[in-house]
Amino acid sequence: MTTTTPSVTSVPLLERFRVPGGFVLGAVLLLGVAPLALSDFRLSLLAKYLCYAIVAVGVSLAWGRGGLMVLGQGVFFGLGGYAMAMHLKLADAAATGETLPDFMQLYGTGDALPWWWKPFANPAFALAMTVLLPMAVAAVLGFFVFQRRVKGAYFAILSQALAAALSIWLIGQQATTGGTNGLTDIQGFFGYDLNDPVNQRMVYFIIAAVLLVLMAIARQLFVSRYGELLIAVRDSEERVRFLGYNPANVKLVAYVVAAGMAGLAGALFVPAVGIISPALIGIVPSIGFVIGAAVGGRASLVGAVLGAIAVAWAQSTLSDAFPAAWTYLQGLLFVVAVGFLPGGLASLGVVLRKRRTRTTPIPTGETA
Amino acid sequence: MSGEGLTVRDLRVTFDGFKAVDGVDLDIRPGDLRFLIGPNGAGKTTLVDAVTGLVKATGSVTFGGEELLGKPVHKIARLGIGRTFQTATVFEELTVLQNLDIAAGSGRGPLTLLRRRKGVPESVTKALETTGLTDLRDRPAGVLAHGQKQWLEIGMLLVQDVKLLLLDEPVAGMSHDEREATGALLQRVSEDHTVVVIEHDMDFMRSFARSVSVLHAGKMLSEGTVAEVQADAKVQEVYLGRASEPEPAAVPVPEEA
Numbered sequence: 001m002t003t004t005t006p007s008v009t010s011v012p013l014l015e016r017f018r019v020p021g022g023f024v025l026g027a028v029l030l031l032g033v034a035p036l037a038l039s040d041f042r043l044s045l046l047a048k049y050l051c052y053a054i055v056a057v058g059v060s061l062a063w064g065r066g067g068l069m070v071l072g073q074g075v076f077f078g079l080g081g082y083a084m085a086m087h088l089k090l091a092d093a094a095a096t097g098e099t100l101p102d103f104m105q106l107y108g109t110g111d112a113l114p115w116w117w118k119p120f121a122n123p124a125f126a127l128a129m130t131v132l133l134p135m136a137v138a139a140v141l142g143f144f145v146f147q148r149r150v151k152g153a154y155f156a157i158l159s160q161a162l163a164a165a166l167s168i169w170l171i172g173q174q175a176t177t178g179g180t181n182g183l184t185d186i187q188g189f190f191g192y193d194l195n196d197p198v199n200q201r202m203v204y205f206i207i208a209a210v211l212l213v214l215m216a217i218a219r220q221l222f223v224s225r226y227g228e229l230l231i232a233v234r235d236s237e238e239r240v241r242f243l244g245y246n247p248a249n250v251k252l253v254a255y256v257v258a259a260g261m262a263g264l265a266g267a268l269f270v271p272a273v274g275i276i277s278p279a280l281i282g283i284v285p286s287i288g289f290v291i292g293a294a295v296g297g298r299a300s301l302v303g304a305v306l307g308a309i310a311v312a313w314a315q316s317t318l319s320d321a322f323p324a325a326w327t328y329l330q331g332l333l334f335v336v337a338v339g340f341l342p343g344g345l346a347s348l349g350v351v352l353r354k355r356r357t358r359t360t361p362i363p364t365g366e367t368a
Numbered sequence: 369m370s371g372e373g374l375t376v377r378d379l380r381v382t383f384d385g386f387k388a389v390d391g392v393d394l395d396i397r398p399g400d401l402r403f404l405i406g407p408n409g410a411g412k413t414t415l416v417d418a419v420t421g422l423v424k425a426t427g428s429v430t431f432g433g434e435e436l437l438g439k440p441v442h443k444i445a446r447l448g449i450g451r452t453f454q455t456a457t458v459f460e461e462l463t464v465l466q467n468l469d470i471a472a473g474s475g476r477g478p479l480t481l482l483r484r485r486k487g488v489p490e491s492v493t494k495a496l497e498t499t500g501l502t503d504l505r506d507r508p509a510g511v512l513a514h515g516q517k518q519w520l521e522i523g524m525l526l527v528q529d530v531k532l533l534l535l536d537e538p539v540a541g542m543s544h545d546e547r548e549a550t551g552a553l554l555q556r557v558s559e560d561h562t563v564v565v566i567e568h569d570m571d572f573m574r575s576f577a578r579s580v581s582v583l584h585a586g587k588m589l590s591e592g593t594v595a596e597v598q599a600d601a602k603v604q605e606v607y608l609g610r611a612s613e614p615e616p617a618a619v620p621v622p623e624e625a
Contacts, residue, residue, distance in 0.1 A: 225473060226481040228466045232459040239457045242420065243528055244445035244474030 022302065023216065030208040040197045047204040047272040049312040050211050054265035056293045056308035057214050057301065058258030061221060063290060064298035066254040067234030069152070072159025073262045073289040075166050076134035078281030080263030082170075083133055084270045085183035086117060087126030092187045094121075102185070103178045114176045123190060127267075134263030135256050142255040146248035151237075160283055167282035182277020189271040203271045210268060211305070214261055218301055221257070230254055262289070284327075288315070291330060294337040297346025307344060373398045373562065374419070374532055379427040381411070381418050381586075388414040389425065390586035396532075401558040403573045404566045406583035407606065412566045413454070415583070416534045420444055420451050431532065446474060450530035454537050456517035460510030464501050464520055467509050468492045471524035491527045498556060499523040500549075515546035522553065532562045539572055551576040 034046060055073055062068045089101035090113075098105070100113060120126045141162070145155065170177045178184065192199040221227050233240050233247045240247050270276050279285070288311075290298075296307015311333070319326040337344055343351070376394035380387065389411040396402050404412050418425035421441040429436040436444050459467050465488065472489050473481075496502040499519040504512065509520060518538050525533050538554070539547045547569070554563055554576060567573050573580065573594065580597045582589040590600045597603055 220484075221482070223484050224482050225469065225476065225485055228462060228485075229470055229473070229481065231461055232467075232470050235459050235461060236457050239459070240470075241441045242445050242451055243471050243524065244442050246440075246442045 019219070023212070026215075026302075027212055030212065031205065034208075035201060035204065040200060043204050044200050044272065045313075045316065046309075047200075047207050048269065049309045050204075050207045051265045051269040051272060052289065052292060052312045053305045053308040054207075054211050054214055054268070055262045055289045056296075056304040057211070057218050058261035059290050059293040060298055060301050060304035061218050061230075061261075062254045062258035063293065064300070064304060065222065065227060065230045065234065066251055068251060068255055068258075069156040069290075070159055070255070070258060071156045071290060072161075072163040072286050073258070074163040074281035074283070074286035075159075076138060076259040076262035077266035077269070077285075077289070078163075078166055078170075078276070078278075079134045079137060079266065080130040081266030081270050081276035081281065082177070082183065083120065083126055083129040083263075084267035085186060085276045086120040087123060088186045088189065088270060089183055090117070090121045091123075091190070095188060101183075103181065103183070104175065107175050107179070117176070130267035131260045131263050134259040134266075138256045138259030139252065142252045143248075146251045146255075149248075160286065163281065163286040164283050167278035170278045170281075178277070180278060182275055182280070183270075184275045184277070186270060186274045194271055194274060200272075203268075207268045207272060210264060214264070215301060215305065218261075221254075222301060226250075226253070287334065288330065291334045291337070293344070295333055295344055297344025299343060300346035303344050303346025373400075373431075374564075375428075375430045376415075376419070377428040377430075379415065379418060379425055379429060381414050381423055381425045387586050389418060391427075392583070392586070392588050394581060394588065396562060396564060398562055399558065399560075401554060401563045401576065401578040402565070403577040403580045404564060404583065405568070405570075405573060405580060406589070409585075410583040411586040412583050413536055416451060416536060416564075416566065420449060420534065442474075445528070445530075448529065448531035449534065450525035450528050450532070451534040452518070452521045452525070452536055452538060454540060456514065456521050458509040458512070458517050458520050458524070461508060463506050464496075464509055464512070465492065465505040467520060468495055468505075468523055468527050472527040472529075474528065489527070491529065495523040495526045498526060499553065515542045515550065518542070518550065519553065522557065526557065526561075530561065533557065533564065535563065535565045537566055537568065539567070539569055547572055 030050075035043060038046060055077060059070055059073060062070045093099065093101045100111065104113075120129070145158065150158065170182070171180050173179065187194060189199065189203060192202065194200060194203070221230075229240070229245070229250055233245075233250045237247045240250070266276065266281070269280075289308075292308030292311035293304035294307070295311055296305070297303025311330075315326060315330070318329065322329075341347065341351070374394070374396040376392060379389055379392045379394075381389040392411070392415060394415075404415070406412050414423060417423040419429050419436060421436065421439055421444045425437055427437070431447060431449060434447060436447070436449075439447075459470070462470070466485075469485055469489065469492055472491050493502075496505055499522060501516065501520060501523060504516065509517065512520060522533070522535070522538070535554075539550050542550060551572060554565065557563060558578070565577075577594050579592065580594055581591045582597055582600075582603050584606045589606065590597050590603045592600075
């Protein structure tokens with residue numbers, strides 16, 4: 001967010017330090033003020049919201065800048081989350097001398113670990129998979145989808161269908177994925193006991209640091225030539241093609257990066273919350289991932305992140321008080337944001353300023 | 369460099385049995401400023417669509433010795449063929465400078481793309497000067513006047529380093545002064561590029577064309593200099609309305625469907 005007040009944007013010095021200043025302010029708030037001011041319980045809630053914010057960073061890139069309506073980020077969040085949870089479950093089991101995670105002993109058919117679980121016992125492999133697996137799936141999917149020029153609502157529906165398919169598949173595999181329950185009751189995190197509040201705080205710091213780093217990466221993508229090209233593809237794909245680019249590749253990069261970020265968010269969600277389950281990655285949560293970005297301002301990185309945190313906070317506050325009403329409110333927020341304020345709250349200042357002073361047409365210049 | 373020549377042989381485009389382009393031969397010499405005229409539905413835009421890979425066609429289109437038919441749009445563009453559309457399509461949210469910078473960059477590697485733009489590429493500076501948009505370079509393209517958008521599009525083709533420019537009604541909807549300025553711009557551009565212009569405006573054609581091709585009902589009707597084409601009885605019949613002194617500017621011509 002802007003650290004300076006909007007009215008002083010004409011001062012070049014402040015303008016130059018706006019972005020690094022904002023970054024430092026964000027770091028101070030997340031890494032300094034929040035841990036001091038918040039109780040253990042509140043801080044662990046914030047850690048969960050920050051995971052959603054990490055997803056929103058990718059959404060801001062793919063949807064805000066690239067125009068890809070990524071309504072299925074739950075798939076990538078889930079892949080990252082399950083990759084992490086599988087490793088942590090295996091580590092938990094190993095710590096108590098078992099070979100199988102607890103739920104497999106209850107529901108499993110035999111006493112052998114499924115082959116595709118085995119490599120996840122290796123922490124380096126599991127960590128790499130939390131990011132690489134979502135990116136690989138996104139790369140294959142995106143390649144075919146963008147090459148065939150599937151876009152707009154069709155792309156959104158396809159994304160949703162995929163999120164539904166993954167969660168349904170997981171529910172069906174009770175013996176190997178924990179089914180509806182998901183992977184629960186996670187005790188340790190690379191040797192640290194998650195029941196210890198100190199270690200919970202450590203997890204919070206990791207998540208906050210990851211968020212800041214990913215925001216810095218996304219910011220670089222936004223201001224790079226690639227970022228300009230991505231906007232061009234969003235606004236006029238055909239024109240870009242006639243300039244000699246293949247827009248499919250441009251979109252693919254944004255889609256894959258966003259998927260990697262969602263995967264990392266899912267992976268960090270697991271130690272922060274202690275569970276990953278189909279209900280956290282299906283259609284409804286997938287829509288939830290983009291609502292925050294839509295409300296805050298999907299094309300604005302800070303807007304998307306703050307929006308995601310605010311909506312997640314509102315959800316956990318309001319859904320306790322009015323469990324039935326929240327879903328409707330969520331839908332309403334989405335419709336209002338997309339329909340009436342496409343730039344989200346981040347654009348409110350600009351919209352209001354435009355109201356006051358209608359844009360003046362510029363005089364026709366001479367060609368000479 | 370004076371551009372490359374375009375050779376079209378027996379080009380045919382069919383939409384659901386309707387022959388939009390029906391066996392057209394066309395030779396455009398390097399450095400030409402060719403006007404492609406014809407009544408609505410004559411197949412002018414479809415011809416350009418076929419050359420640039422937007423619609424499927426049979427026959428042969430060669431440019432600098434390479435066959436274009438069957439190649440995807442972006443590959444044809446990379447061979448040095450650029451086009452504009454009837455409605456100016458610039459990237460409205462990006463500045464004039466960013467528009468031109470993107471047009472200049474289809475050959476950029478990933479590392480360049482991931483970095484921020486430092487300075488202005490020379491070709492962009494030159495195109496800003498040629499099109500007279502230097503003072504507007506930091507304005508979003510969306511706020512430009514209609515004529516300026518068309519000039520920006522032409523500028524984008526210039527930095528794209530195309531050898532052949534295909535312009536679809538570049539002066540439609542322009543004021544008289546803008547037309548004159550555009551004509552002068554096209555003449556400057558054609559000094560080192562090959563330019564093909566689809567146009568309805570006869571006055572504009574007479575003032576600036578170096579050579580003219582007349583299409584009618586998907587077939588090539590006549591070719592030659594402005595004087596030769598105007599003297600052609602077939603052309604007068606189908607297009608110029610049989611009058612010895614045509615007044616086409618008085619007839620507003622709607623955009624082709």
